[in-house]
Amino acid sequence: MSEKIDARGLSCPQPVIMTNKKMKEIGRGAFEVLVDTETAKENITRLAQQSGWQLDVNEESGNIRLVLKKA
């Protein structure tokens, strides 16, 4: 995993902005975003669907790890 974004505790829409920025920065590849609210997860899921990134979601002890991939 090349990059990690820790967006825990940040209010909406900052997790989306950080993810969007990273997507544009690297264009393709993979990175990980850590969030702690369902809203942030849903917003990033929609962003990923919309911009053609694959998404894996893992939930562990209150944190949600989103792995985004684009070939």
Place this chain on the structure above:
Amino acid sequence: MRKTVRFFGSRWGIISAGLFVGIFAPLLQHWGNPKNMGICVACMERDIAGALGLHRAALVQYIRPEIIGFVLGALIAAFLFKEFKPRGGSSPIIRFFLGFFAMIGALVFLGCPWRALLRLSGGDWNAIVGLAGLAFGIWIGILFLKSGYTLGRSTKASGFSGLVFPIVMVVLLLLLLFAPQFGRTPEGTPTGPVFFSQKGPGSQHAPLVVSLIIALCVGFLAQRTRLCTMGAIRDVILIRNTHLLSGILGIVIAAFIMNLILGQFKPGFSDQPIAHANHLWNFLGMVLSGLAFALAGGCPGRQLFLSGEGDGDAAIFATGMIVGAGFAHNFSMASSPAGPGAYGPASVIIGLIFCLAVGYTMKEKIA
């Protein structure tokens, strides 16, 4: 449960939440709430501020059960779906004053974003000016967000801290039910501590139980679907996403049809209920609100639903709005149907300066 979660997260989920608000807000008006004010978070918090004696504008004092229901409905949803997460500590004082000035802006326009939508659905074209201002304010907020603006991270808090605001709502409900009076003046006027308008908008309300049940449902649905007027406009501008917007369109379309059915649709600019036609201050009032909402991360309704989830920062924003309402009337900043209050324009400018200062200075390395 999973299916339900997926439905609420879907486009149809948010559209149904919007339709629910759009159907029941005009009905609340039909059943007694003030005109084009079936639901208005700003106006209703202002009425609560008045009922608690934080301002003495005799026409707008009532403990609106809708606000109570929004928070408690969201609390129930958050508990049921395991999303009750007490948290806080993200620039509380800034959030308080963002709430404060968001309320000033809303009371210069005379409505929160939801009421702007309901006014539009009722034919009040001044709402178009207000909504344009709202979008412009949000756009400024987005520029700050894009350049690294942040109020910082919130952190986990104790379970009790997440319950404080919902408990305050329960206390408000008790005050509404029992309306204690500590005395009367020699003329027989109640001296408080709870004041209810005898005439004017504050005296107009749907039956308590009806308002409360509808508001509980709205709170529940909105918590699940994340319905947010500010977020709707923001997501369209920022990431070209129309998910939240579809909820807002649901409100407008349903409310428009309901207003036609109920004979509440009166198109025009002038003589609109609890509104004025000063375009400049309708616009700038909502620029201030939109900017404050964008900087705080949610419209006033959304802040209440987040408060129900245990978000102490949102609860502080909501408290700032209620205190702001007290000041808005005591300091002649709120508008009336005659136009902006004497100090309305000055307070909007002060609010804009505050928000710009927040936007420019609140930047920190969070990565």
